[in-house]
Amino acid sequence: MSLPSLQPVSRLTPHDSARQLAASARWALEQEALLSPKPALVDQRGQGVHSDMHLQLMLDSARCLEPYFAQMAAAAQHSDNPLYLRARLGLLGREAEAAMLATTGGVNTHRGAIWALGLLTAAAAQHSADGLITRTHSDQLLHGAARLARLPDPALLHQRSASKGSTACQRYAVSGAREQAQQGFPQIQQQALPQLRSSRQRGDSETIARLNALLAIMTHLSDTCVLSRAGMAGLRTLQTGAQQVLALGGCGALAGRRALLQLEQQLLALNASAGGAADLLAATLFVDSLCADNNNDKEQ
Numbered sequence: 001m002s003l004p005s006l007q008p009v010s011r012l013t014p015h016d017s018a019r020q021l022a023a024s025a026r027w028a029l030e031q032e033a034l035l036s037p038k039p040a041l042v043d044q045r046g047q048g049v050h051s052d053m054h055l056q057l058m059l060d061s062a063r064c065l066e067p068y069f070a071q072m073a074a075a076a077q078h079s080d081n082p083l084y085l086r087a088r089l090g091l092l093g094r095e096a097e098a099a100m101l102a103t104t105g106g107v108n109t110h111r112g113a114i115w116a117l118g119l120l121t122a123a124a125a126q127h128s129a130d131g132l133i134t135r136t137h138s139d140q141l142l143h144g145a146a147r148l149a150r151l152p153d154p155a156l157l158h159q160r161s162a163s164k165g166s167t168a169c170q171r172y173a174v175s176g177a178r179e180q181a182q183q184g185f186p187q188i189q190q191q192a193l194p195q196l197r198s199s200r201q202r203g204d205s206e207t208i209a210r211l212n213a214l215l216a217i218m219t220h221l222s223d224t225c226v227l228s229r230a231g232m233a234g235l236r237t238l239q240t241g242a243q244q245v246l247a248l249g250g251c252g253a254l255a256g257r258r259a260l261l262q263l264e265q266q267l268l269a270l271n272a273s274a275g276g277a278a279d280l281l282a283a284t285l286f287v288d289s290l291c292a293d294n295n296n297d298k299e300q
């Protein structure tokens, strides 16, 4: 499952580049699902705490979302009215959620990921004028997605149904998936990308670098998946445990790996898993694969 290689730009039509961005978004979701061992999440070892999910379901879900990401990219290429584009993305995002639920038999495999990757795909497409995917800086891409996320979604002006995420945000007075995007994905910018790149630089394998990036996200994220299932005590356990793994040298060090497995046991006991952090890791891999400021030499 290798990263769809970026074609020589002169051969790309706008249609091709929208498809290529969508392929990269799907690739990022697949890489996140396959990455192992992720504490208490679905991975190649098993289901973690998710009795209703398994690896093949995550991969099927990623595949069914690809055409929606392509439509989001195409919408961004063809619209010069930001308000119209935001409305269109909301529509496509909800269609993508419906397709996901139809594919998985009603299981929420990727709701948060559709939101983050949808916005990032659209922002990347805005940088692909005339069909050329311009290699941009990650800050620019994250800020572009944030600008879109801050625009009003007309479908939500009059009614917004309560979600697990919004209920957790209110109950614990924290910000959730919506604010994470509106603020320019601070956990991607400040924790995940720097950790991914510093791990690579010190010679960690790509798998270890990605696991360390996931843990870096966990150290600061107010993950509403964890809050909904295990409350503030569960979130503290996650954040402290992730900090501990990184302080012990990360997942590539023996002490760090032991701490990671210990964290997993704690999360399993709490029935908690960091789905929001997993979504942001997929978004991180997508941004990293597109941006000129990466330093990766990927082993696939």
Ligand SMILES: CC(C)(COP(=O)(O)OP(=O)(O)OC[C@H]1O[C@@H](n2cnc3c(N)ncnc32)[C@H](O)[C@@H]1O)[C@@H](O)C(=O)NCCC(=O)NCCS
Residues within 6 Å of the ligand: 089, 090, 091, 092, 093, 094, 110, 111, 112, 113, 114, 115, 116, 117, 118, 119, 153, 163, 164, 165, 166, 175, 176, 177, 178, 180, 221, 222, 223, 224, 225, 275, 276, 277, 279, 280
């Ligand atoms: C914004 C969304 C994610 C709503 O999120 P909300 O916080 O209300 O909670 P909900 O329980 O529906 O989903 C939250 C999901 O986000 C992820 N998540 C949890 N915590 C966080 C966090 N702090 N940061 C980022 N992601 C998180 C998890 O995967 C979780 O399952 C989304 O459902 C939405 O509004 N979709 C509409 C479609 C749309 O506008 N799309 C446009 C761009 S594609």
Ligand SMILES: Nc1ncnc2c1ncn2[C@@H]1O[C@H](COP(=O)(O)OP(=O)(O)OP(=O)(O)O)[C@@H](O)[C@H]1O
Residues within 6 Å of the ligand: 032, 033, 041, 042, 043, 050, 053, 058, 107, 108, 109, 110, 111, 112, 113, 164, 225, 226, 229, 273, 274, 275, 276, 278, 279
């Ligand atoms: N590898 C993964 N394993 C599990 N969840 C993941 C993974 N990658 C991303 N996620 C995210 O985690 C979320 C699922 O978490 P969770 O099961 O707590 O949510 P829910 O369906 O809203 O709640 P519940 O299962 O309690 O009804 C999905 O929206 C998905 O985006």
